[in-house]
Amino acid sequence: MELKTQVTAEKDRQEIFITRDFNIPVDALFTAFTDPKIVAQWMNTHVEKLECQPHGSYRFVTTDQMGNEHGFNGVIHEIIPQKRITRTFQMESASFPVQLEYLDFKPIDTHKSLLTMHVIYQSVAVRDAILKLPFVKGINMAHNRLEQLLTSSQPAL
Amino acid sequence: MEMRRDIFQAIADPTRRAIIALVAAQAMTPGAIAAEFSSSRQTISRHIQILTECQLLRQDQKGREIHYHLNPNQFKEIADFIEPFRQLWDDRFNKLEALMNNPTNP
Numbered sequence: 001m002e003l004k005t006q007v008t009a010e011k012d013r014q015e016i017f018i019t020r021d022f023n024i025p026v027d028a029l030f031t032a033f034t035d036p037k038i039v040a041q042w043m044n045t046h047v048e049k050l051e052c053q054p055h056g057s058y059r060f061v062t063t064d065q066m067g068n069e070h071g072f073n074g075v076i077h078e079i080i081p082q083k084r085i086t087r088t089f090q091m092e093s094a095s096f097p098v099q100l101e102y103l104d105f106k107p108i109d110t111h112k113s114l115l116t117m118h119v120i121y122q123s124v125a126v127r128d129a130i131l132k133l134p135f136v137k138g139i140n141m142a143h144n145r146l147e148q149l150l151t152s153s154q155p156a157l
Numbered sequence: 158m159e160m161r162r163d164i165f166q167a168i169a170d171p172t173r174r175a176i177i178a179l180v181a182a183q184a185m186t187p188g189a190i191a192a193e194f195s196s197s198r199q200t201i202s203r204h205i206q207i208l209t210e211c212q213l214l215r216q217d218q219k220g221r222e223i224h225y226h227l228n229p230n231q232f233k234e235i236a237d238f239i240e241p242f243r244q245l246w247d248d249r250f251n252k253l254e255a256l257m258n259n260p261t262n263p
Contacts, residue, residue, distance in 0.1 A: 005247035007239055020250050028257040042253040115250075134241035 001087040009076045009131060016131070019108070023052075026113035030082045030105050052079055058087075074098070089119075096130060097122040167211050170197065173204050177227065180214060184224040 008017040022029055032038050036047040045062040059073040070090035078086040085103040090096070104120040121127035172194065179185060179193055191201040199260050205225060208214040215228040 003243060003247040005243055005250055007243040007246065009239055018246055020246075022250070022254050022257075024254055029253075031255045033258055038253075038256060041256055044249075044251055044252075079254040131242050132238045134245045 009127070012124055014122070014127050015118065015120045017117065018119070018128065021108060021112060021114045023112055025111055026082050026105050026107040029113045029115060033085060033103065034079075052076060054078060068093075074101075096126060099126075099130075169211055172201075173208055174209060176201070176204055177213065177250055180225050181227050184217065184226045186222050186224055190225065204263070 005018065005020045008019075023034075032042065034050070034052045036050045039045075039050060039060075040047045043060065043062075045060040048059040048061055050056075050058045054077065056076045056079075057073065058076065059071060060070070062070045064070060073090055073092065074088040076085060076087045078084060080141050083105055085101075085105075087101050087103070089101055090098040099122070100120045102116075102120075104116040104118070106114045106116075108114055121130065168177070175194075176190060179190060187202060187205055188198075190205060193216045194201055205214065209216060209225070212228050212230075214225045217224045217226055
Protein backbone atom coordinates (compact mmCIF):
# COMPACT_ATOMS: atom_id res chain seq x y z
CA MET A 1 0.00 0.00 0.00
CA GLU A 2 1.24 3.48 -0.87
CA LEU A 3 2.33 5.44 2.20
CA LYS A 4 0.64 8.81 2.58
CA THR A 5 3.61 10.22 4.49
CA GLN A 6 6.52 11.72 2.56
CA VAL A 7 9.97 12.12 4.06
CA THR A 8 12.43 14.35 2.21
CA ALA A 9 16.03 14.04 3.33
CA GLU A 10 18.47 15.55 0.87
CA LYS A 11 22.00 14.25 0.96
CA ASP A 12 24.48 16.23 3.07
CA ARG A 13 21.85 18.46 4.68
CA GLN A 14 21.10 18.61 8.40
CA GLU A 15 17.34 18.83 8.00
CA ILE A 16 14.37 16.76 6.90
CA PHE A 17 10.80 17.48 5.88
CA ILE A 18 7.94 15.16 6.81
CA THR A 19 4.68 15.92 5.00
CA ARG A 20 1.32 14.26 5.22
CA ASP A 21 -2.22 15.12 4.24
CA PHE A 22 -5.06 14.01 6.47
CA ASN A 23 -8.74 13.37 5.92
CA ILE A 24 -9.54 15.48 8.98
CA PRO A 25 -10.11 19.26 9.34
CA VAL A 26 -7.13 21.38 10.38
CA ASP A 27 -8.56 22.08 13.86
CA ALA A 28 -8.78 18.31 14.54
CA LEU A 29 -5.20 17.87 13.30
CA PHE A 30 -4.01 20.64 15.62
CA THR A 31 -5.92 19.15 18.58
CA ALA A 32 -4.17 15.81 17.95
CA PHE A 33 -0.88 17.56 18.77
CA THR A 34 -2.07 19.57 21.78
CA ASP A 35 -4.54 17.34 23.70
CA PRO A 36 -2.44 15.12 26.04
CA LYS A 37 -4.98 12.25 25.95
CA ILE A 38 -4.93 12.14 22.16
CA VAL A 39 -1.14 12.54 21.85
CA ALA A 40 -0.75 9.61 24.27
CA GLN A 41 -2.83 7.38 22.01
CA TRP A 42 -1.28 7.95 18.61
CA MET A 43 2.29 8.42 19.86
CA ASN A 44 1.82 5.34 22.05
CA THR A 45 3.37 7.06 25.05
CA HIS A 46 2.59 8.38 28.52
CA VAL A 47 2.26 12.17 28.43
CA GLU A 48 3.70 13.43 31.69
CA LYS A 49 3.44 17.12 30.79
CA LEU A 50 2.31 19.09 27.76
CA GLU A 51 2.13 22.84 28.30
CA CYS A 52 0.77 24.25 25.06
CA GLN A 53 1.86 27.85 25.51
CA PRO A 54 4.89 29.91 24.48
CA HIS A 55 7.89 28.75 26.56
CA GLY A 56 5.86 25.81 27.84
CA SER A 57 7.53 22.43 28.19
CA TYR A 58 6.55 18.85 27.53
CA ARG A 59 7.76 15.43 28.58
CA PHE A 60 6.69 11.99 27.30
CA VAL A 61 7.68 8.67 28.84
CA THR A 62 7.50 5.56 26.68
CA THR A 63 7.92 2.03 28.01
CA ASP A 64 9.53 -0.44 25.60
CA GLN A 65 8.83 -4.18 25.32
CA MET A 66 11.59 -4.93 27.83
CA GLY A 67 9.92 -2.64 30.40
CA ASN A 68 12.57 0.09 30.13
CA GLU A 69 11.36 3.67 30.32
CA HIS A 70 12.51 6.23 27.76
CA GLY A 71 11.94 9.93 28.33
CA PHE A 72 11.50 12.53 25.60
CA ASN A 73 11.25 16.22 26.30
CA GLY A 74 11.34 19.66 24.78
CA VAL A 75 10.20 23.24 24.96
CA ILE A 76 7.41 24.83 22.95
CA HIS A 77 8.71 28.12 21.64
CA GLU A 78 5.74 29.25 19.65
CA ILE A 79 2.21 28.00 19.32
CA ILE A 80 -0.38 29.53 16.98
CA PRO A 81 -3.69 27.59 17.02
CA GLN A 82 -4.48 25.75 13.73
CA LYS A 83 -1.26 27.13 12.19
CA ARG A 84 2.08 26.46 13.79
CA ILE A 85 4.02 24.82 16.62
CA THR A 86 7.74 25.51 17.00
CA ARG A 87 9.37 23.22 19.54
CA THR A 88 12.56 21.44 20.51
CA PHE A 89 12.78 17.66 20.94
CA GLN A 90 15.32 15.54 22.76
CA MET A 91 15.61 11.85 23.61
CA GLU A 92 16.83 11.50 27.17
CA SER A 93 18.24 7.99 26.96
CA ALA A 94 20.27 8.56 23.79
CA SER A 95 23.21 10.88 23.47
CA PHE A 96 21.75 12.71 20.47
CA PRO A 97 21.69 16.49 20.72
CA VAL A 98 18.42 18.42 20.78
CA GLN A 99 16.59 19.02 17.48
CA LEU A 100 14.41 21.93 16.39
CA GLU A 101 10.98 21.20 14.89
CA TYR A 102 8.70 23.53 12.92
CA LEU A 103 5.21 22.06 12.57
CA ASP A 104 2.98 23.77 10.02
CA PHE A 105 -0.74 23.06 9.86
CA LYS A 106 -2.71 24.06 6.77
CA PRO A 107 -6.31 23.49 5.72
CA ILE A 108 -6.71 21.89 2.26
CA ASP A 109 -10.50 22.22 2.41
CA THR A 110 -13.05 22.01 5.23
CA HIS A 111 -12.46 18.26 5.68
CA LYS A 112 -8.79 17.89 4.78
CA SER A 113 -5.55 19.27 6.14
CA LEU A 114 -1.81 19.20 5.50
CA LEU A 115 0.98 18.83 8.05
CA THR A 116 4.59 19.76 7.32
CA MET A 117 7.25 18.98 9.91
CA HIS A 118 10.57 20.67 9.22
CA VAL A 119 13.17 19.14 11.55
CA ILE A 120 16.67 20.61 11.95
CA TYR A 121 19.49 18.60 13.52
CA GLN A 122 22.84 19.69 14.93
CA SER A 123 24.78 18.13 12.04
CA VAL A 124 24.40 15.94 8.95
CA ALA A 125 25.91 13.03 10.90
CA VAL A 126 23.36 13.40 13.72
CA ARG A 127 20.51 13.56 11.23
CA ASP A 128 21.65 10.45 9.39
CA ALA A 129 22.15 8.52 12.64
CA ILE A 130 18.63 9.40 13.87
CA LEU A 131 17.06 8.49 10.52
CA LYS A 132 18.77 5.09 10.72
CA LEU A 133 17.43 4.31 14.22
CA PRO A 134 14.26 2.52 13.03
CA PHE A 135 16.33 0.60 10.48
CA VAL A 136 18.83 -0.55 13.11
CA LYS A 137 15.97 -1.45 15.45
CA GLY A 138 14.40 -3.37 12.56
CA ILE A 139 17.50 -5.45 11.95
CA ASN A 140 17.94 -6.10 15.66
CA MET A 141 14.33 -7.22 15.92
CA ALA A 142 14.81 -9.41 12.86
CA HIS A 143 17.79 -10.93 14.59
CA ASN A 144 15.85 -11.57 17.80
CA ARG A 145 13.01 -13.18 15.88
CA LEU A 146 15.53 -15.25 14.00
CA GLU A 147 17.09 -16.37 17.27
CA GLN A 148 13.70 -17.42 18.58
CA LEU A 149 13.07 -19.38 15.41
CA LEU A 150 16.46 -21.01 15.47
CA THR A 151 16.35 -21.92 19.16
CA SER A 152 12.81 -23.32 19.09
CA SER A 153 12.87 -27.10 19.42
CA GLN A 154 10.60 -27.71 16.46
CA PRO A 155 12.35 -28.03 13.14
CA ALA A 156 11.02 -25.66 10.46
CA LEU A 157 9.54 -28.48 8.37
CA MET B 158 20.27 0.77 -10.87
CA GLU B 159 21.28 -2.87 -11.04
CA MET B 160 23.54 -2.37 -8.01
CA ARG B 161 20.71 -0.75 -6.05
CA ARG B 162 18.36 -3.66 -6.68
CA ASP B 163 21.04 -6.02 -5.43
CA ILE B 164 21.36 -4.07 -2.20
CA PHE B 165 17.62 -4.22 -1.58
CA GLN B 166 17.58 -7.94 -2.27
CA ALA B 167 20.47 -8.37 0.12
CA ILE B 168 18.69 -6.42 2.86
CA ALA B 169 15.35 -8.13 2.24
CA ASP B 170 16.59 -11.44 3.66
CA PRO B 171 16.29 -11.72 7.49
CA THR B 172 19.45 -13.83 7.88
CA ARG B 173 21.44 -11.31 5.87
CA ARG B 174 20.00 -8.45 7.92
CA ALA B 175 21.09 -10.32 11.04
CA ILE B 176 24.61 -10.71 9.58
CA ILE B 177 24.70 -6.95 8.85
CA ALA B 178 23.64 -6.24 12.45
CA LEU B 179 26.40 -8.52 13.80
CA VAL B 180 29.15 -7.12 11.60
CA ALA B 181 27.99 -3.54 12.27
CA ALA B 182 28.99 -4.05 15.90
CA GLN B 183 32.47 -5.47 15.12
CA ALA B 184 34.53 -7.00 12.30
CA MET B 185 34.13 -10.78 12.35
CA THR B 186 35.62 -13.88 10.73
CA PRO B 187 33.28 -16.10 8.66
CA GLY B 188 33.57 -18.75 11.37
CA ALA B 189 32.51 -16.34 14.12
CA ILE B 190 29.54 -15.18 12.02
CA ALA B 191 28.46 -18.78 11.28
CA ALA B 192 28.72 -19.64 14.99
CA GLU B 193 25.87 -17.18 15.67
CA PHE B 194 23.46 -19.20 13.53
CA SER B 195 22.32 -22.77 13.55
CA SER B 196 22.15 -22.89 9.74
CA SER B 197 24.98 -24.74 8.02
CA ARG B 198 28.26 -22.97 7.54
CA GLN B 199 27.78 -23.23 3.76
CA THR B 200 24.44 -21.42 3.98
CA ILE B 201 25.95 -18.58 6.02
CA SER B 202 28.92 -18.52 3.69
CA ARG B 203 26.58 -18.02 0.75
CA HIS B 204 24.82 -15.14 2.55
CA ILE B 205 28.19 -13.52 3.28
CA GLN B 206 29.13 -13.91 -0.39
CA ILE B 207 25.95 -12.13 -1.52
CA LEU B 208 26.54 -9.29 0.95
CA THR B 209 30.15 -8.99 -0.24
CA GLU B 210 29.14 -9.05 -3.91
CA CYS B 211 26.89 -6.05 -3.47
CA GLN B 212 29.64 -4.42 -1.39
CA LEU B 213 27.71 -4.18 1.84
CA LEU B 214 30.53 -6.13 3.48
CA ARG B 215 34.22 -5.69 2.89
CA GLN B 216 36.91 -8.30 3.38
CA ASP B 217 40.06 -7.55 5.31
CA GLN B 218 42.88 -10.10 5.33
CA LYS B 219 44.68 -10.29 8.67
CA GLY B 220 47.42 -12.90 8.37
CA ARG B 221 45.60 -16.13 7.67
CA GLU B 222 42.24 -14.83 8.78
CA ILE B 223 39.65 -12.92 6.80
CA HIS B 224 37.56 -10.42 8.72
CA TYR B 225 34.33 -8.96 7.39
CA HIS B 226 33.53 -5.30 7.97
CA LEU B 227 30.51 -3.23 7.16
CA ASN B 228 31.27 -1.05 4.14
CA PRO B 229 30.14 2.41 5.29
CA ASN B 230 30.25 3.90 1.78
CA GLN B 231 27.54 1.55 0.65
CA PHE B 232 25.34 2.72 3.49
CA LYS B 233 25.75 6.40 2.69
CA GLU B 234 22.67 6.59 0.52
CA ILE B 235 20.20 7.66 3.14
CA ALA B 236 17.34 6.73 0.84
CA ASP B 237 18.09 3.06 1.47
CA PHE B 238 17.48 3.57 5.16
CA ILE B 239 14.68 6.06 5.22
CA GLU B 240 11.80 3.63 4.61
CA PRO B 241 11.56 2.29 8.19
CA PHE B 242 11.61 5.91 9.49
CA ARG B 243 8.90 6.87 7.03
CA GLN B 244 6.89 3.78 7.94
CA LEU B 245 7.13 4.70 11.64
CA TRP B 246 5.64 8.17 11.03
CA ASP B 247 3.07 6.84 8.58
CA ASP B 248 1.84 4.33 11.20
CA ARG B 249 1.60 7.11 13.81
CA PHE B 250 -0.24 9.44 11.44
CA ASN B 251 -2.66 6.70 10.37
CA LYS B 252 -3.50 6.19 14.04
CA LEU B 253 -3.90 9.95 14.52
CA GLU B 254 -6.27 10.16 11.55
CA ALA B 255 -8.35 7.19 12.73
CA LEU B 256 -8.59 8.67 16.25
CA MET B 257 -9.75 12.06 15.03
CA ASN B 258 -12.29 10.50 12.69
CA ASN B 259 -13.78 8.69 15.66
CA PRO B 260 -16.85 10.72 16.72
CA THR B 261 -16.13 10.22 20.46
CA ASN B 262 -13.10 12.54 20.12
CA PRO B 263 -13.46 16.32 19.96
